[in-house]
Amino acid sequence: MLTRARAPAPTAAPILGALLLVWAALATTAVRADPSVYERAVATEGRSDKDRQRDARDKPAEVLAFAGFEPGMRIADIFGGGGYYSEILAYLVGPTGHVLLVNDPAYAKFAADDQSVRFRDGRLSQVERLVVPNEDLKLGKSTLDGALFVMSYHDLYFEDKADFPRIDASQLLGQVHAALKPGGLLLIVDHSAVAGSGMALAQTLHRIDEQFAIKDIESHGFKLVRTYDGLRNAADDRSKRVFDPAIRGKTDRFVHLYRRL
Numbered sequence: 001m002l003t004r005a006r007a008p009a010p011t012a013a014p015i016l017g018a019l020l021l022v023w024a025a026l027a028t029t030a031v032r033a034d035p036s037v038y039e040r041a042v043a044t045e046g047r048s049d050k051d052r053q054r055d056a057r058d059k060p061a062e063v064l065a066f067a068g069f070e071p072g073m074r075i076a077d078i079f080g081g082g083g084y085y086s087e088i089l090a091y092l093v094g095p096t097g098h099v100l101l102v103n104d105p106a107y108a109k110f111a112a113d114d115q116s117v118r119f120r121d122g123r124l125s126q127v128e129r130l131v132v133p134n135e136d137l138k139l140g141k142s143t144l145d146g147a148l149f150v151m152s153y154h155d156l157y158f159e160d161k162a163d164f165p166r167i168d169a170s171q172l173l174g175q176v177h178a179a180l181k182p183g184g185l186l187l188i189v190d191h192s193a194v195a196g197s198g199m200a201l202a203q204t205l206h207r208i209d210e211q212f213a214i215k216d217i218e219s220h221g222f223k224l225v226r227t228y229d230g231l232r233n234a235a236d237d238r239s240k241r242v243f244d245p246a247i248r249g250k251t252d253r254f255v256h257l258y259r260r261l
Contacts, residue, residue: 037070037092038061038065040091041061041064041088041092042055042060042088044088047087047088054084058084058231059230059231060085060088062230063187063189063228063255064088064089066226066255067148068185068257069089069092069145069146069185069187071092071093071094071096072093072094072096072097073093073097073145073146074093074098074100074145074146075089075093075097075099075144075146075147075148076100076137076139076144076146076179077089077099077100077101077102077148077150078102078137078149078152078176079103079107079152080102080103080148080150080152081107081110082111082114082115082117082118083111083115083119083127084114084150085148085150086101086124087127090124090126090127095126099126099127099128100127100128100129100130100139100144101128101129101130102130102137102139103129103130103131104131104133104134104167105131106163106165107152109163110163115129135168135171135172137172137175137176139175139178139179141178141179142178142179142181142182143179144179144180144181144184145184146180146185146187147179147180147184147185147186147187149186149187149189149190150187150189151190151191152190153188153208154190154199154206155202156202157199157203157208158202158206159203169216170220174220176220177220177221177222177260180260181260182260182261183259183260184259185260186217186222186257186258186259186260187256187257187258188217188254188255188256188257188258189231189254190207190208190254191252191253192207192208192209192210192236192238192251192252192253192254193210193238194207194209194239195211196209196211197212204241205239206242206243207242207251210254213254214256217256221261222259224256224258225257225258225259226256226257227254227256227257228255230255231252231254231255232252232254233250233251233252234252236251238252
């Protein structure tokens with residue numbers, strides 16, 4: 001009597017591979033939240049005219065929709081300065097979420113006037129403001145769903161002995177990695193430097209090479225999952241300092257979303 005050989009039992013490897021493919025697909029799909037939540041956050045009554053003028057060039061509703069930050073999340077706006085993004089995020093995450101506006105003493109001093117206006121008379125009490133040393137951002141472990149550096153990642157490589165002490169970039173990025181939950185999101189928006197310049201132009205022009213940023217951030221336990229081109233400007237003269245009146249507010253900016261591994 002002939003017997004039919006049984007097929008070998010499935011192993012865990014193909015199943016794991018399939019799960020990883022599903023995870024990768026989810027990481028690059030459109031955000032789950034209703035797109036209107038971002039527009040409503042930006043349109044919230046009470047935001048300043050100054051901020052609304054900035055909206056036109058920074059497109060915060062589009063950037064936050066790209067990032068996939070959602071109501072209920074706990075998000076840290078790192079080196080968020082005066083809190084432009086922190087205010088919008090507070091409206092986005094709502095009463096079940098939480099926003100941390102994190103500055104070191106140098107950033108807090110630089111942004112003092114803007115913060116005094118934004119938070120006057122108890123405005124935005126739902127935003128927790130921290131002024132902390134760079135070596136201890138007080139973010140905890142696996143406490144965050146998301147974090148962002150908006151035009152401030154390059155400052156990890158900027159030093160002004162009088163006002164901005166040198167930052168240990170690797171140690172600080174390590175803190176952000178530890179603070180994010182596995183799968184947590186890291187949004188980076190920054191001024192593009194000439195390709196191949198690495199971090200060198202952060203000191204003189206406040207710009208940073210996009211490919212350097214990818215390599216640097218991914219080396220600290222993150223994976224780039226998607227990019228957004230809405231803040232690109234091919235006409236940007238990358239030899240100019242970002243504060244030059246000819247280019248201020250019109251620089252070529254890269255926007256990256258990373259996932260914490």
